[in-house]
Amino acid sequence: MSHTSPGTNAPALLKVTDLQKSFGDHQVLKSIDLQIGKGQVLALIGPSGSGKTTVLRCLNGLEIPDGGEVAFSDGPAVVFDSGTTQKQAQVLRTRSAMVFQNYNLFPHMTVLENVIEGPVQVQRRKRKEAVAEAEVLLARVGLEAKRDQYPHQLSGGQQQRVGIVRALALRPSLLLFDEPTSALDPELVGDVLKVIKELADEGWTMVLVTHELAFAREVADEVVFMDQGVVVERGHPEVVLRAPQNERTQQFVHRLLNPF
Amino acid sequence: MDVDWELVGSSLWPIVQGGLVGTIPLSLLSFAIGLAIALVVALMRLSRNPVVSFIARAYISVIRGTPLLVQLFVIFFGLPSIGVTLDPWPSAVIAFSLNVGGYAAEVIRAAILSVAKGQWEAGYTIGMSRTTTLRRVILPQAARVSVPPLSNTFISLVKDTSLASLILFTELFRRAQEIAAFSQEFLLVYIEAAMVYWVVCLVLSAGQTRLERRLDRYVAH
Numbered sequence A: 001m002s003h004t005s006p007g008t009n010a011p012a013l014l015k016v017t018d019l020q021k022s023f024g025d026h027q028v029l030k031s032i033d034l035q036i037g038k039g040q041v042l043a044l045i046g047p048s049g050s051g052k053t054t055v056l057r058c059l060n061g062l063e064i065p066d067g068g069e070v071a072f073s074d075g076p077a078v079v080f081d082s083g084t085t086q087k088q089a090q091v092l093r094t095r096s097a098m099v100f101q102n103y104n105l106f107p108h109m110t111v112l113e114n115v116i117e118g119p120v121q122v123q124r125r126k127r128k129e130a131v132a133e134a135e136v137l138l139a140r141v142g143l144e145a146k147r148d149q150y151p152h153q154l155s156g157g158q159q160q161r162v163g164i165v166r167a168l169a170l171r172p173s174l175l176l177f178d179e180p181t182s183a184l185d186p187e188l189v190g191d192v193l194k195v196i197k198e199l200a201d202e203g204w205t206m207v208l209v210t211h212e213l214a215f216a217r218e219v220a221d222e223v224v225f226m227d228q229g230v231v232v233e234r235g236h237p238e239v240v241l242r243a244p245q246n247e248r249t250q251q252f253v254h255r256l257l258n259p260f
Numbered sequence B: 001m002d003v004d005w006e007l008v009g010s011s012l013w014p015i016v017q018g019g020l021v022g023t024i025p026l027s028l029l030s031f032a033i034g035l036a037i038a039l040v041v042a043l044m045r046l047s048r049n050p051v052v053s054f055i056a057r058a059y060i061s062v063i064r065g066t067p068l069l070v071q072l073f074v075i076f077f078g079l080p081s082i083g084v085t086l087d088p089w090p091s092a093v094i095a096f097s098l099n100v101g102g103y104a105a106e107v108i109r110a111a112i113l114s115v116a117k118g119q120w121e122a123g124y125t126i127g128m129s130r131t132t133t134l135r136r137v138i139l140p141q142a143a144r145v146s147v148p149p150l151s152n153t154f155i156s157l158v159k160d161t162s163l164a165s166l167i168l169f170t171e172l173f174r175r176a177q178e179i180a181a182f183s184q185e186f187l188l189v190y191i192e193a194a195m196v197y198w199v200v201c202l203v204l205s206a207g208q209t210r211l212e213r214r215l216d217r218y219v220a221h
Helices: A052-059 A086-094 A111-122 A127-140 A156-168 A186-202 A213-219 A237-242 A247-257 B005-046 B050-065 B068-082 B088-114 B117-125 B130-167 B172-183 B186-218
Strands: A012-023 A026-037 A041-045 A067-072 A077-080 A096-099 A174-178 A206-209 A222-227 A230-235
Touching: A012 A052, A026 A052, A026 A230, A041 A052, A041 A213, A052 A174, A052 A206, A077 A086, A086 A096, A086 B117, A096 A156, A096 B117, A111 A127, A111 A156, A111 B130, A127 A156, A156 A186, A186 A206, A186 A213, A213 A237, A213 A247, A222 A237, A222 A247, A230 A237, A230 A247, A237 A247, B005 B050, B005 B088, B005 B130, B005 B172, B005 B186, B050 B088, B068 B088, B068 B130, B088 B130, B117 B130, B130 B172, B130 B186, B172 B186
Parallel strands: A041 A206, A041 A222, A096 A174, A174 A206
Antiparallel strands: A012 A026, A012 A067, A067 A077, A222 A230
């Protein structure tokens, strides 16, 4: 099933304006602008240290930008300055959910407990209802049989699929993936990418930080190439990944496609 | 040397009884209160507020930098000078609780810090506050890490309660002292007392092993 690109016509779900962030003297983000349409998949690519993961973390309030604005069209908007607190930034988490590179599952909870923790403890949904929903979600990623196991009993690929289900269970309007397959053994990458692809096809809105260029080309509606804290090039994946205009993008794409 | 087995037999129960009514309740109560103090002090030490953190540091420093016996004497013999007169039992509970609080605070702090940063982030990202993340995610994992060192603290405490005999609190060792003084069989009676402490600590070590195994169920081996 091919994913139809909503392109620029899709109504914006999230608008990021002039995002800035420094760690000490090092400016990791220098005025980043992004716009994500509803149902769109945005892939953030770039060399390590380019700031792409920091952008993602800012969208979830895990990093507090020094300046700029993150605004959901129909929800919370946060204007950042040097005085913005964790508390002010955390409203963003009511709309977005994060999938981590290292899964970060709770090791002392079973698979099911991991998934229902947010819905029950934070969103105060009924436990029974949360369990029923979790079981449906686990079944979709083929892990219904693992519900009572602990994370350490699962393979990396299975753990990451639980990580995705934990995010979905929060019923977010935006899914954030931070290099979701980078910690996986190569033979397990496919299972996780398959799940992400299905979610994209279903119309979930997502921002994906990834090194898997072939995957980005397949699922993304827009690819954004970042380097040294700025957006160097953005556009349709076929353009950015096949025929990049910018020299730095060309070098990066070439290096990733021809490592030797 | 002939062992006076009759004395061993007749003195064992009074010594054990001293343990049952003195040593064990004092240890359990002081440890429970001490752990509560320790958790508060550990969180204060981790606080980003420098004043709060300083208070916790100062407390830990005083407790760890002064002898337990001196702490006991200050409370039991010292406080009456400013009009606070306490019986041996409350004096001992206060002194041992404060002492455990100081040592266990550092254990708990280290255990909290040993939990990966990603666990805090995972808690935040599903919408939890700092407090909820601490309670639901961090402390359960820190508890597992802190069982071995806290068991050490508890076993030390059981033995340290013998110091309470010096503020006239009747526990295992004070019973032994009374019997030894009366019978003049110092070596025999004190070895007997030592053996009783040892048995108590053996039981505690076995309990530690069981608890560790229970808490380890979610950890890869």
